[in-house]
Amino acid sequence: MSDSDDRIVILQPPEVCESRIKMAYHHSMQLLLVEDELEIQRFLKQSLTDAGYDVDAAKDGRAAAQLASGKKYDVLIVDLGLPDQDGIDLILQLRQSGVSSPVLILSARRSVDDRVKGLEQGGDDYLTKPFALAELLARLRNLLRRNLAASEEASRLRVLDLELDFIRRRASRGGEVLNLSPQEFVLLEYLCRHAGRVVTRSMLLSEVWGMRIQPDTNVVDVHIYRLRGKVDVEGREPLIKTLRGIGYVLKDR
Amino acid sequence: MSSKTANPIMHSAAWRISLWATLAFAIGTMLVFAMVHRFVANDIQRRSDAWLTGEVAVLGDVAGRTPKDRLYGRVVREVAELASREVPNKLRSNGNENDSVFFLQAGDDGNLKLWVGVGDGTQHLAAIRALKAVSDVPYDLNVKGFKHPFRVASVRMEDGSHIYLGLSERDELRVLRNLRFRFLCLWLLIVLFGFAIVFYATRRMLNYVREITEAASRIGQSDLSSRVPTNKRNDEVGHLALTLNHMLDRIESSMHQLHTITESLAHDLRSPLTAIRGKLEIVLSSDLKVEQSEPIVSAIDELDRLTEFLNTSLDVAEARADALRLSRTEVDLDELLRVMLDLYEPCMSEKGLRVDLRSAGPVTVLADAALLHRVIANLLDNECNHLPAACTVSIRLGASENTVILTVEDDGPGFASEVGLQMFEQRVKGRDSKGRGLGLAFVEAVVRAHGGSVTASNPPQGGALLTINWPRAAEETVDAPHSLTLVNR
Numbered sequence: 001m002s003d004s005d006d007r008i009v010i011l012q013p014p015e016v017c018e019s020r021i022k023m024a025y026h027h028s029m030q031l032l033l034v035e036d037e038l039e040i041q042r043f044l045k046q047s048l049t050d051a052g053y054d055v056d057a058a059k060d061g062r063a064a065a066q067l068a069s070g071k072k073y074d075v076l077i078v079d080l081g082l083p084d085q086d087g088i089d090l091i092l093q094l095r096q097s098g099v100s101s102p103v104l105i106l107s108a109r110r111s112v113d114d115r116v117k118g119l120e121q122g123g124d125d126y127l128t129k130p131f132a133l134a135e136l137l138a139r140l141r142n143l144l145r146r147n148l149a150a151s152e153e154a155s156r157l158r159v160l161d162l163e164l165d166f167i168r169r170r171a172s173r174g175g176e177v178l179n180l181s182p183q184e185f186v187l188l189e190y191l192c193r194h195a196g197r198v199v200t201r202s203m204l205l206s207e208v209w210g211m212r213i214q215p216d217t218n219v220v221d222v223h224i225y226r227l228r229g230k231v232d233v234e235g236r237e238p239l240i241k242t243l244r245g246i247g248y249v250l251k252d253r
Numbered sequence: 254m255s256s257k258t259a260n261p262i263m264h265s266a267a268w269r270i271s272l273w274a275t276l277a278f279a280i281g282t283m284l285v286f287a288m289v290h291r292f293v294a295n296d297i298q299r300r301s302d303a304w305l306t307g308e309v310a311v312l313g314d315v316a317g318r319t320p321k322d323r324l325y326g327r328v329v330r331e332v333a334e335l336a337s338r339e340v341p342n343k344l345r346s347n348g349n350e351n352d353s354v355f356f357l358q359a360g361d362d363g364n365l366k367l368w369v370g371v372g373d374g375t376q377h378l379a380a381i382r383a384l385k386a387v388s389d390v391p392y393d394l395n396v397k398g399f400k401h402p403f404r405v406a407s408v409r410m411e412d413g414s415h416i417y418l419g420l421s422e423r424d425e426l427r428v429l430r431n432l433r434f435r436f437l438c439l440w441l442l443i444v445l446f447g448f449a450i451v452f453y454a455t456r457r458m459l460n461y462v463r464e465i466t467e468a469a470s471r472i473g474q475s476d477l478s479s480r481v482p483t484n485k486r487n488d489e490v491g492h493l494a495l496t497l498n499h500m501l502d503r504i505e506s507s508m509h510q511l512h513t514i515t516e517s518l519a520h521d522l523r524s525p526l527t528a529i530r531g532k533l534e535i536v537l538s539s540d541l542k543v544e545q546s547e548p549i550v551s552a553i554d555e556l557d558r559l560t561e562f563l564n565t566s567l568d569v570a571e572a573r574a575d576a577l578r579l580s581r582t583e584v585d586l587d588e589l590l591r592v593m594l595d596l597y598e599p600c601m602s603e604k605g606l607r608v609d610l611r612s613a614g615p616v617t618v619l620a621d622a623a624l625l626h627r628v629i630a631n632l633l634d635n636e637c638n639h640l641p642a643a644c645t646v647s648i649r650l651g652a653s654e655n656t657v658i659l660t661v662e663d664d665g666p667g668f669a670s671e672v673g674l675q676m677f678e679q680r681v682k683g684r685d686s687k688g689r690g691l692g693l694a695f696v697e698a699v700v701r702a703h704g705g706s707v708t709a710s711n712p713p714q715g716g717a718l719l720t721i722n723w724p725r726a727a728e729e730t731v732d733a734p735h736s737l738t739l740v741n742r
Binding site for chain 1: 516519520523524525526528529531533534537546549550551553554556557560561592593595597599600603623626627630631634637638692
């Protein structure tokens with residue numbers, strides 16, 4: 001978006017951000033990607049591999065079932081519109097045969113009913129096409145963390161010289177308390193929890209404000225701009241960066 | 254027929270139908286009875302007349318042959334009394350036999366010569382004299398002091414005297430009265446019974462029609478997959494139900510077809526959009542100079558707009574065709590507006606706009622939360638994009654008994670005049686508008702799909718005014734969990 005507040009135009013390759021994931025675990029995460037559109041399969045496989053995952057790809061339900069029976073995957077990414085069977089049926093079938101890994105459903109369908117249906121039937125998250133890669137990666141991380149049991153309930157969070165106190169709902173930078181509104185605190189908290197990783201506008205809208213909308217205006221940018229004015233004060237290193245066309249990232253080193 | 258309204262049975266069609274049917278039946282049977290009655294009365298009279306003419310002839314004969322001596326009166330009286338014992342239609346219960354028959358002989362000078370019967374016969378003679386016209390056929394005679402008329406036959410003797418034989422119509426009338434009384438009782442019984450049967454039958458049938466109506470209205474309001482009840486009988490109402498169900502099958506199948514078309518359209522467009530977007534993102538994430546990344550960024554931006562446009566267009570199309578699938582939950586409009594304004598306020602104040610929300614507290618509506626979010630976002634986007642600086646947007650949320658009224662008013666230039674009546678049509682927009690003209694069409698389509706209405710106007714004091722009437726949540730769902738609405742984390 002051609003927003004006026006994009007002062008910093010830094011293109012941080014996702015693989016740099018995502019390499020953290022790779023290092024966090026001893027082995028790289030095993031992913032099974034079930035997608036029949038070869039174009040989509042190709043670029044997904046590439047970006048997921050770049051992000052440090054080991055990706056096996058299948059183009060239909062049968063191949064997916066075969067792969068899943070031979071290997072334990074950490075996450076399954078399943079497209080709902082498969083040529084030989086419905087993605088939901090595939091997930092059900094895999095669950096029945098003992099595959100308990102979380103599933104990220106990709107769908108080009110429009111109705112919200114499918115989302116609920118998908119979650120009820122064992123899928124663990126849902127993403128509508130087209131999506132931002134950053135969002136896909138964020139959701140994958142969420143699923144993996146959920147899988148490894150949450151360890152988020154700390155009362156404090158530190159990112160470089162930025163510190164968040166969740167009990168007093170207060171943020172400080174280099175010991176100096178920042179004068180944030182409750183809304184800005186929530187926004188900053190979300191950025192900090194995803195420090196070093198890209199967050200998209202729609203992720204912020206759905207996670208911070210709780211709505212899945214696509215505003216025709218730069219509402220999110222103005223919020224980030226204001227937050228940046230309070231966090232990245234004169235003389236301090238700018239932490240909140242805009243990745244044009246992708247989203248935002250809070251620097252963590 | 255429920256007893257909810259005052260006197261619902263009297264207003265039901267079953268009541269009216271049975272009333273008219275019973276009336277027709279009652280009049281018909283009454284006419285038939287009148288004919289039967291007439292026939293019976295005539296027949297009885299014919300028999301009496303035949304007897305009278307026969308007897309009077311016999312008496313005349315006897316009177317003519319009997320010598321006019323001292324015994325004359327006695328002989329004729331004996332014969333007359335004998336004859337009176339054979340009166341037709343006579344009720345034996347009546348002890349006094351003679352009061353139903355009289356015999357009278359009057360001389361040609363008009364004096365009473367011989368009398369057999371109750372009383373002295375002067376009254377009878379006076380009545381016969383008053384009648385004057387003497388005919389050969391029996392006639393009716395009203396005698397003073399007698400309740401019932403007499404049927405009188407006469408014969409003229411050779412000596413110029415007249416012999417009259419009268420038979421009281423009392424017994425005949427009593428038979429007819431009995432007949433009428435019995436008929437009336439039976440008629441009343443039959444009519445009431447008939448009314449009950451007709452009422453029961455039509456009520457049953459119309460109850461079934463009512464069930465069909467209720468089911469049809471339920472289907473019309475929400476659930477297109479259910480059907481009106483059908484019965485086993487192969488009658489007209491059963492046909493109606495079957496026809497309705499056939500129609501619903503077709504509507505559902507065309508709805509389904511529309512869904513399939515929009516779904517496959519969405520699918521077929523989304524897959525390439527996903528691939529393009531992904532590839533652009535990959536290019537963007539490699540090391541590029543700012544000038545090189547600029548077109549890619551704007552391409553991604555355009556792709557997102559295109560996706561949003563596609564989604565909204567399909568939503569509007571489906572909503573227009575009443576085929577939009579809504580997953581309704583309880584949404585607090587007041588809370589939603591506050592969160593929305595919290596989101597939009599920075600952007601608006603950045604543009605020099607002021608926002609002012611007036612709400613009387615929580616207002617719950619039953620709505621598809623995702624669509625409602627987009628409706629509010631569309632309204633605010635609209636204000637953001639079209640208002641010049643230093644304007645004020647006033648949002649008012651009010652609730653009446655069964656509607657929620659949301660008004661969005663501003664003091665800007667108002668809606669462009671050329672937009673006029675087509676305000677809510679797709680792709681209609683003001684000349685200076687830079688949007689795709691889908692925003693208000695979407696708002697209107699979604700509100701309509703929820704059973705509400707939208708009106709837009711330029712009030713006389715200037716600016717633009719948009720009023721949304723949203724039906725209130727049904728009472729029985731009030732205690733549904735407040736989840737899914739807003740999670741302000």
